[in-house]
Amino acid sequence: MHIDVNNAFLSWSAVYYNLKGSKVDIRTTYAVIGGDEKTRNGIVLAKSMYAKKKGVVTGETLYSARKKCPGLKTYPMNYPFYQKMSNKLFSLIKSYSPDIEIASIDECYLDYTKVKNIYGDELEFAKKLQKEIYEKLKFTVNIGIANNKLCAKMASDFTKPNKIHTLYNYEIKEKMWPLDVGELFMVGKKTAEKLKIMNINTIGKLANTEPIRLYPMFKNQAKFLVDIANGIDNSSVDSSSYEAKGISNEITLEKDYSNYKELEPFLLALCDKVSLRLRKLNKSASVIAVILKDNTFKRRTHQKKLDYPTNTTDEIFEVAKIILKEMQNDDEIRLIGLRLDDLSVCNIRQISLFNNSLNDDSKLDKTIDKLKEKYGTNILFKAGSVKLKNKKE
DNA sequence: TCTGGGGTCCTAGGACCC
DNA sequence: TCTGGGGTCCTAGGACCC
Numbered sequence: 284m285h286i287d288v289n290n291a292f293l294s295w296s297a298v299y300y301n302l303k304g305s306k307v308d309i310r311t312t313y314a315v316i317g318g319d320e321k322t323r324n325g326i327v328l329a330k331s332m333y334a335k336k337k338g339v340v341t342g343e344t345l346y347s348a349r350k351k352c353p354g355l356k357t358y359p360m361n362y363p364f365y366q367k368m369s370n371k372l373f374s375l376i377k378s379y380s381p382d383i384e385i386a387s388i389d390e391c392y393l394d395y396t397k398v399k400n401i402y403g404d405e406l407e408f409a410k411k412l413q414k415e416i417y418e419k420l421k422f423t424v425n426i427g428i429a430n431n432k433l434c435a436k437m438a439s440d441f442t443k444p445n446k447i448h449t450l451y452n453y454e455i456k457e458k459m460w461p462l463d464v465g466e467l468f469m470v471g472k473k474t475a476e477k478l479k480i481m482n483i484n485t486i487g488k489l490a491n492t493e494p495i496r497l498y499p500m501f502k503n504q505a506k507f508l509v510d511i512a513n514g515i516d517n518s519s520v521d522s523s524s525y526e527a528k529g530i531s532n533e534i535t536l537e538k539d540y541s542n543y544k545e546l547e548p549f550l551l552a553l554c555d556k557v558s559l560r561l562r563k564l565n566k567s568a569s570v571i572a573v574i575l576k577d578n579t580f581k582r583r584t585h586q587k588k589l590d591y592p593t594n595t596t597d598e599i600f601e602v603a604k605i606i607l608k609e610m611q612n613d614d615e616i617r618l619i620g621l622r623l624d625d626l627s628v629c630n631i632r633q634i635s636l637f638n639n640s641l642n643d644d645s646k647l648d649k650t651i652d653k654l655k656e657k658y659g660t661n662i663l664f665k666a667g668s669v670k671l672k673n674k675k676e
Numbered sequence: 677t678c679t680g681g682g683g684t685c686c687t688a689g690g691a692c693c694c
Numbered sequence: 695t696c697t698g699g700g701g702t703c704c705t706a707g708g709a710c711c712c
Contacts, residue, residue, distance in 0.1 A: 291712090318680055318681090320677045320678085321677075323677085323678085323679085323680090324679095324680055324681090325677060325678070325679080325680090326679065326680055328680075328681095341712095342679085342680085343678095343679080344677085344678045344679050345677080345678090346677060346678055346679090347678075360680095386711090386712085387683090387711075387712045388712075389712075390712080468710095468711085469709095469710065469711080470710090471709065471710050471711080472709090472710095473708085473709060473710090474709075474710085502687085503686085503687085504686085504709095527683080528683080528684070528685095529683075529684085530682085530683085531682065531683075532681080532682080533680085533682080534680095534681090570704095580679070582707085582708095583706085583707085584705090584706065584707075585705085585706080586704085586705065586706080587705095588703085588704065588705085620681085620682095622683095
């Protein structure tokens, strides 16, 4: 089964406002959860069914959404509350089976095969679960039931909200093949465009294409694409706890910068923020990457692999500065980001790359981390950095 | 008041090694 | 007398997801 929260951010904000005593349920109004336009974050993150009916789509600018839907109300994102609701949802589902794979903040897979002999018919169980989620947590979910994860995921997406759909192997032809090829999970915009050029417009058409025909355009992806169009997926529900492979933070700047020196304070703030997250995970990173987006929205990344993993703010910043310098050109920079990869639990201390002394920044970092935990992340920040707004810790 | 932020995985090319 | 084959690691970019 694939369990998916309907309009997650919007539903959860609706729950939040209702808990705060609001008489209005924003799910029944023309509403979106949107970024802040003043900080150049003005896009739609989630929409109500009403707004959707007016043609509002996720990812579009608030400006464009308002043109489609006059009177549209926008509400800010409340990530800490979303995380709480997410945890409650998964705890509830886990009370029936530990065999769940959390796919994102608002969706998970449940391996029902292993508990079917306890709870019985899957459709009946899904109905009960859906009802219980609504009664206890006050939001609706879609549930997809199928023989594998891919088909369950496809099924949960059929019609919304508050629906249960099945997509058993024998139903693939009838229920999935007529759909537009772009609807297929893992077929994004670019792939759909290429397939349509080849006159492959539906999932069914893709399912009945010889992989060899796709090979020139898709190389090793060819067989995969035909497989998923046939509903073939042998992956299992992986309930092992999630471990990040890399962590990053990025910020859209309040204006474009062409002077790279002026970007350094932002870079330092990012190093501070990401390395704090890294230390909270008790990990070190050995790949440091800087991400830049220019005013034409083109992204560039550069990275460096270190000889030893590190998690100190200063070391990461020193490397990041070098990378930033190497990336310098005439671009007008709109966004800057920092990513740490190749994470390990290795805590072996090395002699700092940039100081000849054996100074131990890790002690300083630890002390600062503790202060931040106690008094809030904004209590202390590096003199050379700028204050970042806390969106997501 | 134009266009977020956080992730994963794959590919292709170059350096380097034997 | 003219140029292999196999392998790893690193980097940059692109595709996908929510």
